[in-house]
Amino acid sequence: MSSTNLQYMLTSLLGAEHANQLSDLLQIPASTLRPRADTVSRIEIAQALNMLLFEKLLKAVPQGNDYVQDSVRAGNKIRFDHGALRTVLGISTGTLPAGEAAFTRILRPLGYHVNGVYPLQRISMTGRAYAHEDDAEEIAQFFLSELHPHHFSSEFQATVNKVLSTSQDPVDAHSAQLLQQLGNDKSLPLADALALLPVLVACFDRQHALPSIAEYQVLLAESAEMAWISTEGNAFNHATDRVANVEQVADAQRALGRAIKEKIEVSRNGRVRQTAFRASTVTRPMRDDNGVMVEMKVPGSFYEFISRDRYLDEETRQEKLDLTFDSGNAQGIFKMTASSNAASC
Template identity: 80%
Template sequence: MPSTNLHFMLASLPGAEHSMPLFDVLHVPPSTLRPRSDAVSRIEIAQALNMLLFEKLLKAVPHGNDYVADAVRVGSKVRFDHGALRTVLGISTGMLPAGEAAFTRILRPLGYRLNGVYPLQRLSMTGRAYAHEDAPEDIAQFFVSELHPHHFSATFQTTVNKILATSQDPLDAHSKQLLQHLSTHRSLAGTEALALLPVLVRCFDRQHSLPTIAEYRTLLAESAEMAWISTEGNAFNHATDRVADVAAVADAQRQLGRPIKDAIEVSRNGRVRQTAFRACPVTRMMQDEDGTPVEMQVPGSFYEFISRERYLDEDTQTDKLDLSFDSGNAQGIFKMTAAAAPPVLVDA
C-alpha cells in the first residue's frame, strides 16, 4: 500500500500508471508527503492537483515533454514553479462563473491566497498570482489572467459572447459541497479527495463550443489571446520549471534545435528571469462558411522556464524567494501563443 496520502491519491486515480512516475519527474515538497491517514489536508490535495495538471500539460506540449525526459535521464527533477491559465471577464460565460471567479472558488479552499495583481495593458488583460499559504515557496503558484472584452470592438464582443455563452460548469453540486467543507475544515476524507480531484482537473479545460473559422479569425484580428481562449479555454496556457540559470537552459535547448524564445524577459527589480518554448500547434475541428467541419491548426500551450533570486525582506528581516511576477515579463511570455497567422488548414 502507498505510504503517503499523496501516493495513495495518485495511485488510486484512473491513469495511475502515468501519474506515479511523476514522483521521479517532479520535486515533491516534503510537507506534502504525509503518512497515510483517514483525512487528507488541503496542501496534499493542492499538490496532487498540481502534479496532475503538470502531467496534462506535458501530454499537450511535446517540446516540454522532451525536455523533462532529458532531465529524468540525467537524474534531475523539475521544480514546478507555476501554471498559467486564461479567463474572460465582463461578458456572458454561460453556466461558468466569469473571469477568475471560476478558479478562485477552487484555489481558495485549497489554501491559495492572492499574491499580486499585474495589469497587462497591452493585451487588455489583468493577471493575478495565487500562492499557497502553507508553503508558498514550495507549492506551484497559479497565474490567472482575465481578458476584458469591452476594450475591443462591438463585433469582437458579440463573437466572444456567442462562443462563451455555451460554457458548461464542470463543478457539480457535490464537488461544490466538498470545496466548502475543505474551505472550513482544511481537510477531506480520503474517499472525498479522490472524488473531487478528477473534477478539479476537468475545470482546467475548454468548457465552451469551438468557434467557427470565421469567428476565430474575427477574434484573432483583435486579440491573439482571445483567439487562443476560444480554442483552448481554461487549459494551462503554460507550466513553468524553476531553474537556477534561465540563460544557460535557453542556450542548451537552442543547441538541441528546440524552438525557444530568442530573448529572456527580466523583471524590473532584476530578480525574476523568464523564457519559454514557442507554443506547440494543435489541431481543432472548426466549421467553415458552409458549416462543414474542417481540421485547423492553431497555437496550443507551451513550456516555460523561470529563475527567481532570494532577497532580504526589509519589513521582516527575513530571507525570501522572490515569488513575484512582472507585467512586462508576462506580456512578453504571452506572445508565445500569438502565432500571428490565421488558422492553418490541415491537409487531408
C-alpha cells in the same frame, strides 16, 4: 513516499506504475508528504492537483515533454514553479462563472491567496498570482489572467459572447459542497478528496463549443489571447520549470535545436528571469462559411522556464525567494501563443 496520502491519491487515480512515473518527474515538497490517514489536508490535495495538471500539460506540449524526459534521464527532477491559465471577465459564460470566479472557488479552498495583481495593459488583461498559504515557496503558484472584452470592438464583444455562452460548468452540486467543506475544515475525508480531484482537473479545459472559422478570425484580428481562449479555453496556457540559471537552460535547449524564445524576459527588479519554448501547434475542427468541418492549425500551450533570486526582506529582515511576477515579463511570454492566422490542415 508509497505510505503517504499524496501517493495513495495518485495511485488510486492513475494506477501504481503511472503514479510512480509522475512522482519521478517532479520534486515533491516535504510539506505534502504526510503519512496515510483517513483525512487529507488541503496542501496534499493541492499538490496532487498540481501534479495531475503538470502531466496534462506535458501531454499537450511534446517539446516540453522531451525536455522533462531529458532532465529525468540526467538525474534531475522538475521544480514546478507555476501554471498559467486565461479567463474572460464580464461576458456571458453559460453555466460557468465568468472570469477568475470560475477558479477562485477552487483555489481558495485549496489554500491559495492572491499574492500579486499585474495589469497587462498592452493585451487588455489583468493577471493575478495565487500562492499557497501553507508553503508558498514550494507549492506551485497559479497565474490567473482575465481578458477585458469591453476594451475591444462591439463585433468582437458579440463574438466572444456567442462563443463563451455555450460554456458548461464541470463543478456539480456535490463537488461544490466538497469545496465548501474543504474551505471550512482545511481537509477532507480521503474518499471525498478522491471524488473531487477529477472534477478539479476537468475545470482546466475548454468548457465551450469551438468557434467557427469566421468567429475565430474576428477574435484573432483584435486579440491573439482571446483567439487562444476560444480554442483552448481554461487549459494551462503554460507550466513553468524553476531552474537555477535560465540563460544556461535556454542556450542548452537552443543547441539541441528546440524552438525557444530568443529573448530572456527580466523583471524590473532583476530578480526574476523567464523564457519559454514556442507554443505547440494543435488542430481543432471548425466550421467554414458553408458549415463544413475543417481541421485548423492553431497555437496550443507551451513550456516555460524561470529563475528566481533570493533577497533580504527589509521589513522582516529575513531572506525570501522572490515569488513575484512582472507585467512586462508576462506580456512578453504571452506572445508565445500569438499567431498571425489559422491554417487549415
